[in-house]
Amino acid sequence: MNVSAVQLRGLLLDTAIGAACYVLAYRLRFAAPEFQRFLPYALATLPTVVIAHALALLACRVYRPATLRITLRQLVIGTLAGGALAALLVWQLHGLEGVSRAAFSANWLLLTSSLAGWRIGVTLWRERRGQPPPAHDLVDRAAERPTLGGTIASLIRHRELIKNLVLKDLKLKYRGSVLGVVWSLLSPMVMITVFTIAFTYVIRTAADGFVFLLLLGLVSWNFFAQSASMSTGAIIDSGSLMKSVSFPRAILPIAIVVFNLTQYLLTMTVYLPVMMITHDVTPSWPMLLYPLFLGLQVLFTIGVALLLAAGTAFFRDVRHLLDIGLSALFWMTPIVYTLSQVPEKLRLPLLLSPLSPFIVAYQQIFFFQQWPAVTVWAVGLAYSIGVFLLGTWVFLTVEDQLAEQL
Amino acid sequence: MTPAIVAENLSKRFVLRHNRAGELKVRFLGLFDGRKRETREEFWALQGVSATIAHGEAVAVVGRNGSGKSTFLKLVAGLYRPTGGRLLMARDARIGTMIELGVGFHGELTGQENVMLNTSIHGLRREQAEAIYPAIVEYSGLAHFMDVPIKNYSSGMHMRLGFAIAAHLDPDILLLDEVFAVGDAEFQGQCIRTINQFRARGKTILFVSHSAVAVRAVCDRVLVLEHGRLMFDGPVDRGLEHYEQLVGGGPLRT
Numbered sequence: 156m157n158v159s160a161v162q163l164r165g166l167l168l169d170t171a172i173g174a175a176c177y178v179l180a181y182r183l184r185f186a187a188p189e190f191q192r193f194l195p196y197a198l199a200t201l202p203t204v205v206i207a208h209a210l211a212l213l214a215c216r217v218y219r220p221a222t223l224r225i226t227l228r229q230l231v232i233g234t235l236a237g238g239a240l241a242a243l244l245v246w247q248l249h250g251l252e253g254v255s256r257a258a259f260s261a262n263w264l265l266l267t268s269s270l271a272g273w274r275i276g277v278t279l280w281r282e283r284r285g286q287p288p289p290a291h292d293l294v295d296r297a298a299e300r301p302t303l304g305g306t307i308a309s310l311i312r313h314r315e316l317i318k319n320l321v322l323k324d325l326k327l328k329y330r331g332s333v334l335g336v337v338w339s340l341l342s343p344m345v346m347i348t349v350f351t352i353a354f355t356y357v358i359r360t361a362a363d364g365f366v367f368l369l370l371l372g373l374v375s376w377n378f379f380a381q382s383a384s385m386s387t388g389a390i391i392d393s394g395s396l397m398k399s400v401s402f403p404r405a406i407l408p409i410a411i412v413v414f415n416l417t418q419y420l421l422t423m424t425v426y427l428p429v430m431m432i433t434h435d436v437t438p439s440w441p442m443l444l445y446p447l448f449l450g451l452q453v454l455f456t457i458g459v460a461l462l463l464a465a466g467t468a469f470f471r472d473v474r475h476l477l478d479i480g481l482s483a484l485f486w487m488t489p490i491v492y493t494l495s496q497v498p499e500k501l502r503l504p505l506l507l508s509p510l511s512p513f514i515v516a517y518q519q520i521f522f523f524q525q526w527p528a529v530t531v532w533a534v535g536l537a538y539s540i541g542v543f544l545l546g547t548w549v550f551l552t553v554e555d556q557l558a559e560q561l
Numbered sequence: 562m563t564p565a566i567v568a569e570n571l572s573k574r575f576v577l578r579h580n581r582a583g584e585l586k587v588r589f590l591g592l593f594d595g596r597k598r599e600t601r602e603e604f605w606a607l608q609g610v611s612a613t614i615a616h617g618e619a620v621a622v623v624g625r626n627g628s629g630k631s632t633f634l635k636l637v638a639g640l641y642r643p644t645g646g647r648l649l650m651a652r653d654a655r656i657g658t659m660i661e662l663g664v665g666f667h668g669e670l671t672g673q674e675n676v677m678l679n680t681s682i683h684g685l686r687r688e689q690a691e692a693i694y695p696a697i698v699e700y701s702g703l704a705h706f707m708d709v710p711i712k713n714y715s716s717g718m719h720m721r722l723g724f725a726i727a728a729h730l731d732p733d734i735l736l737l738d739e740v741f742a743v744g745d746a747e748f749q750g751q752c753i754r755t756i757n758q759f760r761a762r763g764k765t766i767l768f769v770s771h772s773a774v775a776v777r778a779v780c781d782r783v784l785v786l787e788h789g790r791l792m793f794d795g796p797v798d799r800g801l802e803h804y805e806q807l808v809g810g811g812p813l814r815t
Contacts, residue, residue, distance in 0.1 A: 293567060293649035296639060315690075316681040323678055327669050399660040400682055401639040555642040558635075559575065 162218040169212060172269050173205045180262035183533055184255050196253030203248055204241040208266065211237030224302045225274050227548040234267045261533055268540045271303055278304035279311065306551060309403050316402065320410035321417065339421040346370065347429055367434050367522055372490030372514045374426060378419035379456050379510055380481050382412045386460035387467040387474045394561040404554050405547070408460035416453060427521070434522075441520040444527065448520070451539035452513040458539070458546030465550050468560040488514055506530060509538050565654065565734055565765040566614040566637060572645035573607040573632050573789075606632040608789045609646070619756075619766040621776040621797070623804045624786035630769045633786065634660065634736050637767060650734075657683070657732025662723030668712030672703060672722060675711050679726050693729040701725035720744055728755045734765045742772065753778050773801050 181197040182190055212218070215233035217225055238259060245254055310317075329335040350366045389407040390397065397404070430436070467473040487508040494502050494515060505511060512535035516527045527535075578601055607629045614620050622630045635641045636648060638658045665682050666675050676697055680690040698704050701721045711719065720743070737756070744752070756779050760766060770776050776783065776797060783800025785793035785807065793803040 293564070294652045296643075296648045296650055298647070313681075313684060315686050316684070319678045319681045323667060323670065323674070326674065327667070330669060393665075395661060395664045396682070398635075398640060399664045400658060401656070402682060402684060558640050 166209065166213075166218055168273065169270060170205055170209055172273070173208045173266055174201060176265040176269060177201055177204050177258075177262050180258040180265055181255065183261050183529060184258040193253055193255070197258070200245045200249050200254060203244045204262070207241035207244050208234070208237035211240055212270075224278075224304060225271065226300060227303050227544070227551060230267060230271055230303065231544065231548060234263055234270065237266075238263045257533065260537065264537050264540050267544060271544075275304040275307050279308055303547065303551075306403060306405065306547070310405065310409070313403055313406055316406055317410050317413060320406070321414045324410075324414045325417065336421070339418060340425050343370075343374070343422045343425040344429070347426065351433075364434060364522055367430050367436075368493060368518055369491060370426060370430065371517055371521060372488070374419065374422050375452070375514055375517055376485065376488065376490055376510065378415055379452070379459075380485075381418070382415040382456045383459055383463055383481065384474075384477060385411045385415065386463045387477060389460070389464040390468045390557055391471075391561060397558045397561055404557055405461060405550055408464040408550075409457055412453065412457050412460050415456075431521075436522065436524070439524040441524055441526050444516070444520050448513055448516040448527070448535065451535050452510075454543045455509070455513070455539040458542035458544070461546035461550040462542075465553050465557065468557050469553070484508065484510065487511075489518070490514060493518060503530075506534055509542070512538060563616050564613045565616045565618070565650070566612075566767070567649040568610055568612050568633075568646065569649070570646035571607060571610045571633075571636065571643055571648055572605065573629075573636060573641060574644040575604045575606055577602040577604050605789050607636070607786075610786070610789075610791045611646075612784060612791065612794055614765060614767065616765055617760075617763040618782060619760050619768065619780045620782045620784060621780035621800070622767065622769045622784045622786060623771070623776065623800065625808060628786040629789040630786055631660075631738055632789075634658075634738055634767060634769055637734075638736050654734055655684075655730075655732045656734045656736060657727060657730045658736045658738075659724070659727045660736065660738040662727065663719050664723075666711055666719065666723070669710055671710055672707040672714070675722070676707075676726060679723075680730070683726075683730050685730070693731075697722075697725045697729050700728060717744065717748070721748065724748075724752060724755075732764070734767070735759055737766065737768045737770075739768075739770045739772070739775075742770075749775075776801065 178194075178197060178201070181193060185193050212229075212233045214236070215229045217229050217233055242259060245251075329338070332338060334341070347366075347370065350370060354366050354369075386408040389411055390404065393407060431438075463473060463477060487505060488510045489497070489505060494505060494511075497505060506515065512531050516531050516535060519525045519527045519531070610629075610633065622633060624630050632641065636643055637650070638656055638660065640658075665679055667678070670678065673694075676694060677687075677690055680693070681687075685693075698707055701718075701724075703718060703722060703725075706714065706718065711722075714722070735756070742749075753775060756766065756768075760779070766779065768776070768779055780797055783793065783795065783797050783804075784791060785800055785804050787807055792807070793800055
């Protein structure tokens with residue numbers, strides 16, 4: 156095989172990243188003392204795993220073209236096949252002792268995100284430096300498939316549009332009302348007052364801090380639920396736009412998520428200070444993790460919004476299914492209760508409900524002032540990266556059929 | 562001359578779905594009752610069209626309703642994906658579409674807000690939008706109404722603002738789908754003058770129209786489509802003759 160220097164460098168970088176991901180996955184799976192015990196197993200299987208992944212990526216022809224581009228199909232199939240091959244080889248060569256399934260899954264997620272990540276980074280950096288691939292040559296529009304890096308780059312080029320769509324929704328929301336934005340600050344105040352009165356004087360069974368946890372969960376839940384139900388209309392309600400102007404369609408659902416994010420942040424700026432003062436919660440270090448977990452929730456929500464926006468274009472039933480799904484999901488998420496109140500057997504299943512890791516993390520960092528547990532990290536990372544990639548992949552696959560479905 | 566658009570054996574198939582099974586109910590009923598089942602019918606909107614359009618050429622696409630003109634335009638615009646064949650274009654070509662005027666306008670927003678939103682839909686950054694904003698206002702002649710919500714505009718004002726935006730986007734390839742046929746004579750004249758200015762600046766123009774006058778005023782080459790196939794490719798006069806024969810010798814709408 157004829158491999159150029161660029162491709163060889165890419166392969167070496169991927170291999171190094173793969174090794175780092177595998178060790179990191181073990182570290183995520185096992186806490187410090189256990190990790191020391193399991194590290195030798197990880198290091199023994201490391202070469203096998205890394206080689207298996209490199210072979211799978213080579214088989215997917217990731218290193219074939221002269222560019223660094225990787226399509227989503229190559230990424231997902233390449234890493235999945237690599238993981239399967241690695242598992243098979245490890246089983247045959249080393250046996251299963253000391254091999255962790257959770258670490259394997261974590262490794263897949265870390266690997267997928269970092270392989271895509273550095274390529275996107277390099278693509279963006281090149282674009283910024285004004286070294287795009289030769290542009291004046293004629294290219295076949297019919298054969299071009301969207302790539303992950305290319306899409307994210309074009310989303311960033313269109314950031315002005317995302318901003319303007321969000322501004323439009325904000326303006327429309329507040330136009331004509333006397334108090335304007337104040338409404339968004341007033342409603343959390345009213346919510347706090349009503350819930351506090353209800354659970355202090357009317358329903359007295361609630362434990363200490365119940366209102367804090369309830370509202371924290373409810374506000375984060377609303378951000379997700381609103382984004383999800385609004386995104387079902389993102390594509391089908393912009394029919395004439397879809398049929399006359401070409402732009403990355405993913406912008407429509409993403410703008411809806413960003414709009415709901417601004418509403419959520421407005422609520423949080425009232426809610427957090429008020430509740431922290433009334434509940435005597437002092438700022439602490441774990442709270443610094445809030446932007447990180449919020450970012451993961453946003454990524455997760457964008458993935459869901461992309462799936463729903465495209466899904467509704469093909470099946471109008473998605474809207475109604477979503478309504479039912481959301482009400483079921485609400486009670487499967489620790490909002491009205493905390494995981495510690497739940498029987499031991501149900502804790503892991505409930506943590507695996509898609510929105511749980513984020514809400515549990517907010518509860519842990521704001522109310523209990525603890526660092527989130529490793530399981531919360533792992534599940535949260537898995538859902539946000541997994542669902543984001545899945546949503547992007549599905550959306551990009553059907554993007555050019557959307558205009559015909561309306 | 563370097564080509565701007567090369568279509569090779571370009572085809573587009575649509576699937577017509579009767580009793581469209583977009584709803585699960587329809588799928589479910591279809592299990593029991595054949596008449597309620599979704600039936601699919603293939604429809605070739607475009608079949609084996611090959612044409613090369615050079616930089617700076619102004620080409621009209623004429624044909625009867627349903628002959629595939631708009632489909633061709635939408636394929637070039639990247640709104641649909643071709644089913645077969647090749648469509649070669651420069652990767653960095655900026656494509657301006659005037660397929661429908663004032664799309665994406667929002668009634669509650671003012672004229673100015675709509676201009677900013679609309680230019681960003683077409684991919685302009687804020688500085689670029691602000692740079693062309695005064696020209697758009699002057700061109701549309703709506704300076705007095707820019708802070709009024711667009712829902713209070715007349716349909717003519719709506720159209721004028723839409724065209725003013727499209728006229729200032731400065732694309733390399735301009736795709737027109739007879740957007741100004743609904744306007745009055747003055748507006749149509751203004752549109753034709755603007756399109757000819759594009760032409761004078763060496764832009765490539767693809768123009769779908771039923772109007773022989775407009776085609777003569779703007780274009781120097783005509784493609785005639787019939788049932789999705791390319792019937793004629795050549796100079797304007799002969800192309801329009803050919804088209805006239807197709808529609809049955811009747812007088813052309815002018």
